Amino acid sequence: MKLSLIVLALCLAAVRASAQQDPSAMEQDMLRLVNQERAQAGLPLLHLDARLTAAARAHSQLMADRKKLAHVLEREPDLSERVAATGLRFNAVAENISAAFGSDQSPPSEVAHRGLMGSPPHRANILNPDYNSIGIGVAREGKTYYTTEDFAKSYADASTADVAKTVAAKLNELRRHGGEPALRIVPLDRLSTLACADKTSVQTLLQSFASSRSAAVYTTWIPSDLPRKMIDLAQEQGLTAVSLHVCTLPPAHGGSGGFKVAAVFF
DSSP: OOOEEEOOOOEEEOOOSOOOOOHHHHHHHHHHHHHHHHHHTTOOOOEEOHHHHHHHHHHHHHHHHHTOOOSSOTTOOOHHHHHHTTTOEEEEEEEEEEEEOOOSSSOHHHHHHHHHHTSHHHHHHHTOTTOOEEEEEEEEETTEEEEEEEEEEEEOOOOHHHHHHHHHHHHHHHHHHTTOOOOEEOOOHHHHHHHTSSSOOHHHHHHHOTTOOEEEEEEESSTTOOOHHHHHHHTOTTOOEEEEEEEEOOOBTTBBOOEEEEEEEO
16 A cells, blocks of 8 residues: 655744643644634544644654754654554654744634645645544743644554454455355464565465465455455355464554455465
8 A cells, every 4th residue: 555654844833922822722722723624625524643642742842842843853753653653553644833923813723723724735734635633732932832733544453363353254244245155264373474474475375385276465454445356255166264364564654553464265
C-alpha cells in the first residue's frame, strides 16, 4: 500500500494583542473549528485520538521550549517516527503547525485556525477526506501559543492472532456463500519462519510444502478486506485446508502497524 507523508510550509499567524487562552481549552476549540470546516465541506468529522494528541503536545512543547517553529527540531524524530512510537496503526500522516497570539477581537485558537485555513497546504490537510483521526497540542511560551495538529489515517488496534482469525473467518464465510465446505485451519511450524522473512514469495511457499495446491502472500491494514487472489482461492473447488501465518510489518516512512499475511492452501 502506498504510504504518504505531507511536508508542509510553516504558517505563522501573529497578531499583537493581549488575549489569553488556556492551552487545553484552545486544543478543544481548535478541534471544534477543524470539524466545523469538515462538516461544512460534507466530510466526516475527525476522531480525537489520545496517542496523536500526546505526539502533538510533545512537539508543541518542544517548539515552545526552543522558541522555534519547525516540523522537525534538532535531535527530534520526524513526524512518522513520532506517531509510530505511540503505537498508533496508520498508513498516512500529516502535520500543521503555527505560532499565534490572540487579539482583542479573537482568541488565539481562532487566530491560529484562520492562519492555517488561509494556507493552501494546511487547509488541504484539514479538509483531506482520507484522514479520520487528529491530535492537537498547544504549548504557551509568554504570549505565544505554539500549536500542532497531527492528522492520520488510522486503524483499530489488532494483534497478529486477531488478524489470522479474521482472515480465516472471512475465507470460510466466502466459501459458505459459494456452497463450498469450510476449510480446516491447520498449523505449519515452518510457515512462521518463511512468512516473516524479508522476501516471501508464493513460489517459495509452494516449493516448501509439496502437497500444497496454492498460496498467497499480501500486506494489509484491514484484515477483513481480502485481496482478489484470496477471494478467488476462497471460492476454488477441491480445497480442504489452509495454513495461515501473520507477521507485523516494521514501521516505515508514513506508516506503522500493517501486517503481512502468508497463506498455504491444500
